[in-house]
Amino acid sequence: MDDYRELKPRSKLFKKIYIAIMLWFVGRSIQAASRVDKDIKKEFDDFPEGFTFSLGVAPNGPYMVVGKDKQGKVKYLGWNRQGKRIDVDMKLKNIEAAFLLFTFQESTCRSSARNRLIVDGDVPTAAAIVRVIDMVEVYLLPKLIAKLAIRRYPSWSIMRTLIGRSRIYFRAILGY
Amino acid sequence: MYSPGYYEFCCRVKIVAGHQALEKIPGLLNDLNANKPLILADKGVTGAGLVKILSAAIENQIEIGSIEDDIPQDSDLKVVNHLANVYRDKGCDAIIAVGGGSVMDTAKGVNIVVSENADDLMKFSGAGTLKHQLKPLIAIPTTSGTGSEVTVAAVIADHQKNKKMLFTSYFLLPNAAVLDSRMTLTLPPFFTAMTAMDAMTHAIEAYTCLAKNPISDAHAIRAIAMISQNLLNVVKNPGDKNGRLALANAATLAGVAFSNSMVGMVHTLGHSVGAICHVPHGTCMSIFLPYALEYNFHKIESFIAEILFPLGGEDMYRSTPKNQRAEKVIELARKLNQDLFDATNGRHSRFLKEIKDREGRQMVPKDKLTEIAATALGDGSIFYNPEELDYDDCLMVLNAAWEGVPLDRSRIKKG
Amino acid sequence: MQVPEFYEFHCPVKTNAGINALDHIPIELEAMDARKPLIITDKNTYSKGIIKHVASAFSESGIVLGVFDGVGDTADISTIRDLYQRWQYKGIDSIIAVGSGAVLDTAKGLNIAVSGKPEDLRKNAESIKTRLKPLVAVLTGYSNGFEISKYAFIGELTFTSPFLMPDLVVVDPRMVRSESALRIAETAMITFSHAAEAITHASKNPLSDCYAYAALEYIRHCLMEALKNPKDKKSCLALAEASSMAGCAFSNSRFGMVHELGQEIAKQRLLSSGQAMGILLPYGIEYQTLKCGFQAADMLIPLVGFNDFVDTPQNQRNQKVLSLIRQMQDNICSTVQLPRTFKDVQIEKEKLKKVAQKVAESSSSGIREDAYLTVLNAAYDGKPIMG
Ligand SMILES: [Fe+2]
Numbered sequence: 001m002d003d004y005r006e007l008k009p010r011s012k013l014f015k016k017i018y019i020a021i022m023l024w025f026v027g028r029s030i031q032a033a034s035r036v037d038k039d040i041k042k043e044f045d046d047f048p049e050g051f052t053f054s055l056g057v058a059p060n061g062p063y064m065v066v067g068k069d070k071q072g073k074v075k076y077l078g079w080n081r082q083g084k085r086i087d088v089d090m091k092l093k094n095i096e097a098a099f100l101l102f103t104f105q106e107s108t109c110r111s112s113a114r115n116r117l118i119v120d121g122d123v124p125t126a127a128a129i130v131r132v133i134d135m136v137e138v139y140l141l142p143k144l145i146a147k148l149a150i151r152r153y154p155s156w157s158i159m160r161t162l163i164g165r166s167r168i169y170f171r172a173i174l175g176y
Numbered sequence: 177m178y179s180p181g182y183y184e185f186c187c188r189v190k191i192v193a194g195h196q197a198l199e200k201i202p203g204l205l206n207d208l209n210a211n212k213p214l215i216l217a218d219k220g221v222t223g224a225g226l227v228k229i230l231s232a233a234i235e236n237q238i239e240i241g242s243i244e245d246d247i248p249q250d251s252d253l254k255v256v257n258h259l260a261n262v263y264r265d266k267g268c269d270a271i272i273a274v275g276g277g278s279v280m281d282t283a284k285g286v287n288i289v290v291s292e293n294a295d296d297l298m299k300f301s302g303a304g305t306l307k308h309q310l311k312p313l314i315a316i317p318t319t320s321g322t323g324s325e326v327t328v329a330a331v332i333a334d335h336q337k338n339k340k341m342l343f344t345s346y347f348l349l350p351n352a353a354v355l356d357s358r359m360t361l362t363l364p365p366f367f368t369a370m371t372a373m374d375a376m377t378h379a380i381e382a383y384t385c386l387a388k389n390p391i392s393d394a395h396a397i398r399a400i401a402m403i404s405q406n407l408l409n410v411v412k413n414p415g416d417k418n419g420r421l422a423l424a425n426a427a428t429l430a431g432v433a434f435s436n437s438m439v440g441m442v443h444t445l446g447h448s449v450g451a452i453c454h455v456p457h458g459t460c461m462s463i464f465l466p467y468a469l470e471y472n473f474h475k476i477e478s479f480i481a482e483i484l485f486p487l488g489g490e491d492m493y494r495s496t497p498k499n500q501r502a503e504k505v506i507e508l509a510r511k512l513n514q515d516l517f518d519a520t521n522g523r524h525s526r527f528l529k530e531i532k533d534r535e536g537r538q539m540v541p542k543d544k545l546t547e548i549a550a551t552a553l554g555d556g557s558i559f560y561n562p563e564e565l566d567y568d569d570c571l572m573v574l575n576a577a578w579e580g581v582p583l584d585r586s587r588i589k590k591g
Numbered sequence: 592m593q594v595p596e597f598y599e600f601h602c603p604v605k606t607n608a609g610i611n612a613l614d615h616i617p618i619e620l621e622a623m624d625a626r627k628p629l630i631i632t633d634k635n636t637y638s639k640g641i642i643k644h645v646a647s648a649f650s651e652s653g654i655v656l657g658v659f660d661g662v663g664d665t666a667d668i669s670t671i672r673d674l675y676q677r678w679q680y681k682g683i684d685s686i687i688a689v690g691s692g693a694v695l696d697t698a699k700g701l702n703i704a705v706s707g708k709p710e711d712l713r714k715n716a717e718s719i720k721t722r723l724k725p726l727v728a729v730l731t732g733y734s735n736g737f738e739i740s741k742y743a744f745i746g747e748l749t750f751t752s753p754f755l756m757p758d759l760v761v762v763d764p765r766m767v768r769s770e771s772a773l774r775i776a777e778t779a780m781i782t783f784s785h786a787a788e789a790i791t792h793a794s795k796n797p798l799s800d801c802y803a804y805a806a807l808e809y810i811r812h813c814l815m816e817a818l819k820n821p822k823d824k825k826s827c828l829a830l831a832e833a834s835s836m837a838g839c840a841f842s843n844s845r846f847g848m849v850h851e852l853g854q855e856i857a858k859q860r861l862l863s864s865g866q867a868m869g870i871l872l873p874y875g876i877e878y879q880t881l882k883c884g885f886q887a888a889d890m891l892i893p894l895v896g897f898n899d900f901v902d903t904p905q906n907q908r909n910q911k912v913l914s915l916i917r918q919m920q921d922n923i924c925s926t927v928q929l930p931r932t933f934k935d936v937q938i939e940k941e942k943l944k945k946v947a948q949k950v951a952e953s954s955s956s957g958i959r960e961d962a963y964l965t966v967l968n969a970a971y972d973g974k975p976i977m978g
Contacts, residue, residue: 003661009650060651096614112559113386114182120302124554152564152591177812182609187602191798194597207720307624309722394801422594425797485897494901
């Protein structure tokens, strides 16, 4: 029957690599920001030791994992979630949804309002993580772009934004 | 018309409504290949004679497996497991849940256990862990409020581990919701007011929060109109059957709207007051509603203005100048609370400080507000609110709502 | 607005509509425990090259997608039989139907066969009472709402069950482009008629009202825009969404005269059902408002908005709607060269008589033949029934 054919969907390698890089950078920045910004540190203080959370894309990644070690330090734990217990698991429903988020075409709130974000785990903790990610975005992004990514741009002092930004960038790139 | 760019909408529950809707249940069960239902209810429901009405309506045509009416207000895993055993022992093949939120949640939990043959309900908590159709479940709401007959979520507590488990899946939806005016006819005025204001809030938040979409908007508009046209009447004349049926329909419409569009800060704050001070949900809703409209005003003025049509009616809409319509809605929300306060001889609270428990003690002491604000930051609904809310914002709104004074809008941080 | 003494409403369809809607299909299927869908479509849709967008949503799943594009103008048993055999071999567990009514009818037929006994397809069954396999409908520019309805027309048989409705309907801007303004007008008139008859019907209910209301709002805001600029993605998306909402409303209300007559005229191959309903709409609504207890006024809000609604005195609302529909028909017809009357397309009155007779025979509405004929004649002359 020539009415039937088979299609092998093409992989979306470019988008996956882009998202993977963004996740890597956000992960390292969260680690950096937890040492630079006191509000972010405070959010993490309430999490138990050994706590982990992951942000990524269903069904096969990429992912990033961030956790709190025994000393209470926040650490970027890499892209591999295999063998790790994940306490709060946040996933975009597909690559395209993640691409919209990480190209700032959709804010976190918009993405969740559009039902593209799955959150599994304790809700108050997940809420705290979203606040942390929002703050990290304020540090990393120029105001014009950050405004697209969050609901309300905070009224931080110029010093807090600028100094924090350079320290977080520096630490995120060097990885400490 | 507002277009959200992308949305999802689903209302999978079959809805059967009318003055004689209960009589349709045997047919519904038959269609689902079931003929021996387990009836779940609570003592309040049986006390009001509602299970008797239900039994009388169906027992000629169908064998009732068992009637279990000892579901407590704070139902938990133990209750669920016990009821699942009853279901199995009596050889039931369907569940009929009669009651409010607690009974519905329990019924959903029992349904998971008996359908998946689960010994550990925990395995199925979270989103999307259920993959198969469950046993037939029919929901009969006895308050016109929660809308839980059409919502996908269930919360079940595990008191031993001091944990609350959240379940969400389309498979948790009842197969049918049966709305019958007889089931709400005896609801006392105060409860009627409280639960209907919960429904009103569902509709208004669905219409104004971030996940709104054209089809849920249509449900919301209709629900708001039906509640505002009937609520005060029914509170004053509890025996008004048509009014009761309208409120029941409105609550379901509002449930459909908000289960698709989600809710915002009225629920963020309301859930927290409920969790810490054990204030009934509907009371919190009616108190916070005007404040949420004030707080989000700068982001959603045009949506609020549109609400004047269903809320105030066409005459008021016509006579209110365009640029004052949104303000008028806030005024009406406050007035509605006042009217309900008057119609219930003061039992319907207008502010947090006047909420009293049965012994007449104040339920929300002012010094609890900081704890409430902190808890609010952890509520999932916070993300669907149009404007950002931080701790200080929550506290500001809580303080105003405690005193019963309008928000000082110059203090709202606008994003 | 009155609440009916009794009603039932059932619409098991989930709608995903808007940007990147297609990309959510895999996770929706997964939630229904399905991983290997079969795509069913027709040659026309396939040749447009849009199936690749559907396939691209599965880039992560690692599967090879089967695509069948052999659906003809109508659904027939032999195609379904072929597909049934293929289903058995390939480990398929769900269906994605892309395209118009015939594609969906075929998909629904296949679903009846694979979910139960293939023999079920031979009876004129109204007994489908259980959930079938996961069925996803992806709307295209041809969609008119029948796709998502509870009806399936296969060969000479009609199947009716809410379980035939797709589990998921997907409306994605990449899929809904129409080839011409004429085509848009034809499908939109079906949407318009279904929504209008659902919301004005004497025995309607508040839930189906909501679907019809939203569909009419879309028509009001987007139809003319789409006709003037058929390439406009936003309007085409809106009209496709409207078609599916009208389909939900239509599946939950009784047939109106416009629908019945339009279908019969199409069946007798006198005119497409879209064109026929487009001609009939003002007269059908007028007649039913005059004689059958319909409330034309109930569609005034979605058609004009709150502001104009409150400015129209209550006793003029029915009239206002009727003249509005006539005016809309006029605008549409002059923009895309659609016929306004049966006289325009030279359908003789004799033939219309036969249509009326046939509809009156088969309808369960209790409306008499002369009533149907009144509407047809008014639509022939293009003159309102009340003069
Ligand atoms: Fe609520």
